[in-house]
Amino acid sequence: MNSNRLLQISLFIDHNDAVIDVGCDHALLDIYLVENNICKKVLASDISENALNQGIANIKKHELEFDIPTIISDGLTSIETSLYNTVVLSGMGAHTIMHILHNKKKLKTINKIIISSNNNYDLVRRELNKLGYYLIDEKVVNDKEHYYPIMKFVKKHKRNHFCEIKYGLLKISNVPYYEFIVKHNKELKPLIKKDLIKKLKIMLETHYYQRYIKKITGKKLK
Ligand SMILES: C[S@@+](CC[C@H](N)C(=O)[O-])C[C@H]1O[C@@H](n2cnc3c(N)ncnc32)[C@H](O)[C@@H]1O
Structure with missing residues (x-):
């Protein structure tokens, strides 16, 4: 295929x-x-x-x-x-x-x-x-x-x-897509900070975000 x-x-x-x-x-x-x-x-x-x-x-x-x-x-x-x-x-x-x-x-x-x-x-x-x-x-x-x-x-x-x-569903394998959304989404653009974690925080202020961060960093956010 x-x-x-x-x-x-x-x-x-x-x-x-x-x-x-x-x-x-x-x-x-x-x-x-x-x-x-x-x-x-x-x-x-x-x-x-x-x-x-x-x-x-x-x-x-x-x-x-x-x-x-x-x-x-x-x-x-x-x-x-x-x-x-x-x-x-x-x-x-x-x-x-x-x-x-x-x-x-x-x-x-x-x-x-x-x-x-x-x-x-x-x-x-x-x-x-x-x-x-x-x-x-x-x-x-x-x-x-x-x-x-x-x-x-x-x-x-x-x-x-x-x-x-x-x-969409937040999955680690889809992170390049979220970066793409952030880059092309006019509403989000002015809010974007430098690193991916901050971008994701802006986009997905939900429990998924917390779970995601914990998974990739091993740390819980305050
Ligand atoms: C771009 S092709 C997609 C082909 C394939 N599903 C793919 O994803 O590669 C879109 C197809 O949907 C068909 N289509 C559009 N409207 C439809 C409808 N109402 N019912 C059934 N087929 C439809 C078109 O004839 C065309 O063959």
């Missing part, structure tokens, strides 16, 4: 998952999942016939036409979602993603949603909480000079902290 982003999405998928890849386009993720026996089954879908044809051509190239069914569908509309428990939405804008998820009836059996949105990550996190999905894990990948948060939501009636909604 030569896309960091798709590779990370695959790391959020487990053996018992039955996956609908909405907006599959080239279907490279689906091919990777099946070839590596990562999950139970995969459905590759796209709204565009042209895009799906490209996916089908790739699937045939890998001789997986009997393993990866394909369907043209606007989001989940034409899909029998009760046969699946996981949805992947990647490479689309936040508004398209929210349009696709608006029909709650289609989400009855969906326990996990993995999202790699092109923009408005905070909007995605907030709206997923409203739909009854909780952000449980997140990995930010740097693919071709761009940072992409890959978000894993599970069905749970629990809201994320507002800092998590705004900036």
Whole structure:
């Protein structure tokens, strides 16, 4: 797999998952999942016939036409979602993603949603909480000079902290991304002090920050 982003999405998928890849386009993720026996089954879908044809051509190239069914569908509309428990939405804008998820009836059996949105990550996190999905894990990948948060939501009636909604989950592996946010966020820029610890303090004045500092320095902050 030569896309960091798709590779990370695959790391959020487990053996018992039955996956609908909405907006599959080239279907490279689906091919990777099946070839590596990562999950139970995969459905590759796209709204565009042209895009799906490209996916089908790739699937045939890998001789997986009997393993990866394909369907043209606007989001989940034409899909029998009760046969699946996981949805992947990647490479689309936040508004398209929210349009696709608006029909709650289609989400009855969906326990996990993995999202790699092109923009408005905070909007995605907030709206997923409203739909009854909780952000449980997140990995930010740097693919071709761009940072992409890959978000894993599970069905749970629990809201994320507002800092998590705004900036994502604080994980040591995502620190370069937080540095990037600080550098490019006009609101935060005037507040930035010299070192990373202070930058993070400004950004994330929460218990996560305390836990994070303790983890990297071994010290508790006063
Ligand atoms: C940039 S590609 C992303 C391909 C792949 N998922 C990835 O992350 O690399 C976006 C795909 O989403 C599809 N798409 C856009 N709106 C959609 C919708 N409402 N339902 C299904 N697919 C959609 C487009 O046709 C396109 O093939």
